Amino acid sequence: MIQALSNGLARVERAAVRLLVVALPIMILVNVFGRFFKTPIFWLDELAVLMMVWLAMLGLSITLKSRDAVAVTLVTGAVPPTARKTLQVLSDLVVLGFCLALIVLCYRWFNPLLLINSDFNIETFAADSFNYIYQEPTETLGVPKFWFWLILPVVSVTSSVHALANLLRTCRTPGADFVDQPEPRPLAE
Template sequence: MLKQFSQGLARVEIVVAALLAALITGLILLNILTRALGTPLYWVNELAIHAMVWMTFLTTSVVLKRREGVAVTLLLDALPACPQAIVRALVDAVILGFAGLLLWLCWRWYDPVALWEAGFDIGAFQGETFNFIYSERTSTLGLPKFWSWLCLPLFSASLGVHGLVNLIDSLKGLAARQRRLA
């Protein structure tokens, strides 16, 4: 069931990333057109940058799920099959650990418990925690930056799901290999 959830999540991530890529293309073309006409829209650049950041994190999660990240595999390819499987499982464990660490850091950064305890009063939250995440605004759009930064906790949660599925698959493969050898 977790594997199907991971696959469905990856499909959603790819669709959203593709839509964001189309949006970025449209925004850049709009920016070119408005600048050529002498009336540039300054917010277009900022929106394109935020869309590109979200697109990057969404696609990175899928790339790591598919184990298609850029890698130098010269040493790995030289190893026999069993050590290769162990190294792959270790890489999956490191990715899962990174996702967990990033999710924990995002939890501390957003600090939803303290925000809830402050009654969702941003001023009280800032006064108690000295955390100004919810009050920072983007330069031209004027939107709260925490909406754009939400890509980090979403990425880490998604990567955690994908990393866990990959690690389970790696460990199952190792166990099956050990049974065949025994």
């Protein structure tokens, strides 16, 4: 069930990454032409930067899912498969721990319970918590920044699901047959 959830989330993340990869160059090109014709669209620059952050965060989550991150395999290549599996379980636990810690930090940062208890009044929320996350606007868009920062809790949750799925898959693999290969991806990706 966790594996199916992880696969579904990865499909959604890949679709979002594809959309961002197409949208970013278009936004930049539109602004290049705007600057050439002396009518730049300043908010497009800021939106492009924010979208690049989203792209990087979603890419992180996909990388955790597929285990395509850069790795130093000097030790794992020199030990027998059972020890390699133990090292992979430890690595999966560290990644899962990091993702869970990120969830906790995002929860503390966004503080949804205090926001609800403040009746969604951001001035009351800020006065009670000295946290101005919901008040700070973007420079040129004029939109509250928290809408763009929501990618952090989203990615922390999806990364946690991917990390848990990887850990469970590693634990289910027999020690003698263990090879730390990434999960094969369908050709349709």
